[in-house]
Amino acid sequence: MKFIISRYNPETDQAPYDQTFELDNSQLSADSMLLDALHLIREQEPSLSYRSSCQEGVCGSDGMNVNGKNRLSCVTSLSELGDTITLKPLPGLPIIKDLIIDMELFYTQYKAVKPFLEAKPLDLEHEHLQTPEERSKLDGAYECILCGCCSTSCPSFWWNPDQFAGPAALLAARRFVVDSRDIKHIDRLKELDSPTQTFRCRHIQNCTDACPKGLNPSHAIQELKSIMVKEL
Amino acid sequence: MKMNLNIKTASLSGRKAHIWQRLSAIYLLFYSPFLALVITKLPESASLKVLAYNLSHLPYSGVFELATLIAVLLLLVHAWVGVRDIIIDYAPRASVNLWLTVYHSFLILLLINSILIAINLFGYA
Numbered sequence: 603m604k605f606i607i608s609r610y611n612p613e614t615d616q617a618p619y620d621q622t623f624e625l626d627n628s629q630l631s632a633d634s635m636l637l638d639a640l641h642l643i644r645e646q647e648p649s650l651s652y653r654s655s656c657q658e659g660v661c662g663s664d665g666m667n668v669n670g671k672n673r674l675s676c677v678t679s680l681s682e683l684g685d686t687i688t689l690k691p692l693p694g695l696p697i698i699k700d701l702i703i704d705m706e707l708f709y710t711q712y713k714a715v716k717p718f719l720e721a722k723p724l725d726l727e728h729e730h731l732q733t734p735e736e737r738s739k740l741d742g743a744y745e746c747i748l749c750g751c752c753s754t755s756c757p758s759f760w761w762n763p764d765q766f767a768g769p770a771a772l773l774a775a776r777r778f779v780v781d782s783r784d785i786k787h788i789d790r791l792k793e794l795d796s797p798t799q800t801f802r803c804r805h806i807q808n809c810t811d812a813c814p815k816g817l818n819p820s821h822a823i824q825e826l827k828s829i830m831v832k833e834l
Numbered sequence: 835m836k837m838n839l840n841i842k843t844a845s846l847s848g849r850k851a852h853i854w855q856r857l858s859a860i861y862l863l864f865y866s867p868f869l870a871l872v873i874t875k876l877p878e879s880a881s882l883k884v885l886a887y888n889l890s891h892l893p894y895s896g897v898f899e900l901a902t903l904i905a906v907l908l909l910l911v912h913a914w915v916g917v918r919d920i921i922i923d924y925a926p927r928a929s930v931n932l933w934l935t936v937y938h939s940f941l942i943l944l945l946i947n948s949i950l951i952a953i954n955l956f957g958y959a
Contacts, residue, residue, distance in 0.1 A: 797922055801848035830849045
């Protein structure tokens with residue numbers, strides 16, 4: 603099995619370049635994941651850098667571009683990738699080294715949508731109760747693991763990562779906009795009402811296609827637009 | 835009312851533009867086949883002037899002219915939002931406001947030109 607991996611060390615390289623590695627099929631099993639292969643390649647080339655933490659699709663640290671699509675290496679089976687696998691860092695953000703990118707802008711945008719509940723002052727005698735219907739509105743939004751696969755597949759985010767929040771942040775924004783316990787509903791909508799924010803999304807749905815958790819940020823952004831039209 | 839020709843990205847609306855773009859699209863969706871139907875029902879016209887004369891002498895010309903006036907205005911609104919968004923996305927950041935101002939001015943000239951053409955063809959605006 604052949605792996606073409608993008609390499610870049612800012613201390614020694616002018617630009618990223620591709621390096622090819624080979625793994626014998628006997629080293630891999632039918633249920634091997636891409637991350638398992640990367641661990642084996644790193645035994646050949648210890649300087650190869652990539653992130654991984656939980657190694658089971660929960661932490662979202664090992665996002666990378668695999669054969670042109672953003673994926674998590676730990677939950678991507680080698681059997682679905684063919685004999686030649688091309689690995690690049692997630693596109694659109696600065697490369698720190700090899701497959702590791704600087705996600706500062708991504709987190710800045712996430713932070714900017716205030717991804718936390720702004721509820722009435724906590725009454726220790728009572729919980730912030732929701733009906734099952736109100737709670738069900740949060741399904742499909744709270745499961746995001748912030749891997750960045752969606753935002754780094756979005757052309758609007760590539761072009762203006764400092765202006766456009768990106769699908770991950772807007773998915774989070776939608777999660778708190780529809781939360782029945784949140785008291786800053788209208789303020790949140792006003793802050794998102796801009797041609798360089800929510801309305802910069804063109805719904806090409808790269809984000810939905812890339813999401814390793816099967817979420818639908820494009821639909822969430824469409825919902826945000828509908829809520830703005832009805833409520834602002 | 836003072837017309838602002840110096841367009842700045844920060845002052846542009848997201849939601850309002852979104853609503854106007856969809857409203858204008860729906861209107862033009864119905865107006866375009868209506869216009870095509872009206873023209874096909876007319877006797878053959880040798881020139882644009884004759885076509886305008888025939889249109890202005892329809893039994894329901896008042897309704898037609900009002901519908902056309904609304905269509906022209908909404909077409910300009912639709913074009914403003916569509917190309918505005920393209921400029922915001924694609925123009926170099928430093929010159930976005932300049933391009934928006936140029937485009938906005940161009941649409942105003944187009945509106946004035948449309949009024950002059952209407953006066954010329956129909957004899958009144």
